[in-house]
Amino acid sequence: MHEMSLCESVLDILEQQAREQNYCKVTKVWLEIGALSSVEADAMRFCFDAVMQGSLADKARLEIITVQGRAWCLQCNKNVLIEQRYDVCPACGGFQLQVNDGEQMRIKELEVE
Amino acid sequence: MCSVCGCSEGETTIEHSHEHEHHHGKHSHTHDYGSGAAHAHAPGLSQARMVQIEQDILAKNNQYASGNRDYFSKHGILALNMVSSPGSGKTSLLTETIALLKDQLDISVIEGDQQTTHDADRIRATGVKALQINTGKGCHLDAHQIGHALENLKPATESIVFIENVGNLVCPASFDLGEAHKVAILSVTEGEDKPLKYPDMFYAADLMILNKIDLLPYVDFDVEQCIQYAKQVNPRIKILQLSAKSGAGIESWVQWLNASRAMQLVDYARTI
Numbered sequence: 377m378h379e380m381s382l383c384e385s386v387l388d389i390l391e392q393q394a395r396e397q398n399y400c401k402v403t404k405v406w407l408e409i410g411a412l413s414s415v416e417a418d419a420m421r422f423c424f425d426a427v428m429q430g431s432l433a434d435k436a437r438l439e440i441i442t443v444q445g446r447a448w449c450l451q452c453n454k455n456v457l458i459e460q461r462y463d464v465c466p467a468c469g470g471f472q473l474q475v476n477d478g479e480q481m482r483i484k485e486l487e488v489e
Numbered sequence: 490m491c492s493v494c495g496c497s498e499g500e501t502t503i504e505h506s507h508e509h510e511h512h513h514g515k516h517s518h519t520h521d522y523g524s525g526a527a528h529a530h531a532p533g534l535s536q537a538r539m540v541q542i543e544q545d546i547l548a549k550n551n552q553y554a555s556g557n558r559d560y561f562s563k564h565g566i567l568a569l570n571m572v573s574s575p576g577s578g579k580t581s582l583l584t585e586t587i588a589l590l591k592d593q594l595d596i597s598v599i600e601g602d603q604q605t606t607h608d609a610d611r612i613r614a615t616g617v618k619a620l621q622i623n624t625g626k627g628c629h630l631d632a633h634q635i636g637h638a639l640e641n642l643k644p645a646t647e648s649i650v651f652i653e654n655v656g657n658l659v660c661p662a663s664f665d666l667g668e669a670h671k672v673a674i675l676s677v678t679e680g681e682d683k684p685l686k687y688p689d690m691f692y693a694a695d696l697m698i699l700n701k702i703d704l705l706p707y708v709d710f711d712v713e714q715c716i717q718y719a720k721q722v723n724p725r726i727k728i729l730q731l732s733a734k735s736g737a738g739i740e741s742w743v744q745w746l747n748a749s750r751a752m753q754l755v756d757y758a759r760t761i
Contacts, residue, residue: 378659378660381627381629381631382546389549393542397540414689460688461722462684462688464721471720481545481546481663482544483542483546484543485539485541485542488539
């Protein structure tokens, strides 16, 4: 359940940004979560509501933008799509993949008042 | 009171080397954001606006981790983040390693568990410094806790700091503590498909230790298959097989430690 601490980090960032960007209520949060980021979207939603309760983002809507996993295949010399860390290259079946997208956990955008 | 940050983190408790107990209070959120125009509702006009943030959720942890990494590098300390499921033998491996090496070099240990100081007590019984972090409900150690632990532990220059993470193959994978390497320990009493079941952890680790190999004759554990799975998830991973209990294979672990320490000291020599 590290999603709980991730949501607490999100709240920290929202509070810090509230001071910098001068808002007092957050109504919607867009998170960009990579398919390889070890975050479970459902757990994130569950924890998000619990953590935001009573804060400036109480009842804020959470939108999760899922980013596909991508890796560079050393054998094929090209980028391929993967769903899991242990996926083989869909083109050549090799394991020599260097992940280059899909690991992110970012706050992308906020709707604030 | 924290000198780094004036923090508060749920139910976390970090042992102190001096007398007073440092209890982190319940996280509190303040809601004072100054006075904006926000409460002046005008009918028909929405005050909603969009704010682009583009901030990494783990940015704060990563900042603390990079602070810890600087500290380790300035002091020539090799820090290793030991991760595994509960019961794989992390603490036994550490006590055996300490018994072998404590006359040659300084070792200290940061222990992470939800509750109790049992592990730190076991380490202290070997005669080296240990500090327990109880994470309360927390499922992993974070870089911020490690920063505070270092303030109290004050590890010696050119030493090794082992960080024994909470027994959990999921959450600790995402939290950089500033260590040189994550070392994943897997015992042969578990399934050989653990690297596939918990790929994030084996992907994040630089070394996998297959522990309890003295039990191989008694369990159905396919070593070759396990190694193949681990390499599938992480082609760069190095793998050692040993038994902390019988001592078999432990010399290769000591060699790996010495090699990693030498690399850390190369960096250190550059900075002094």
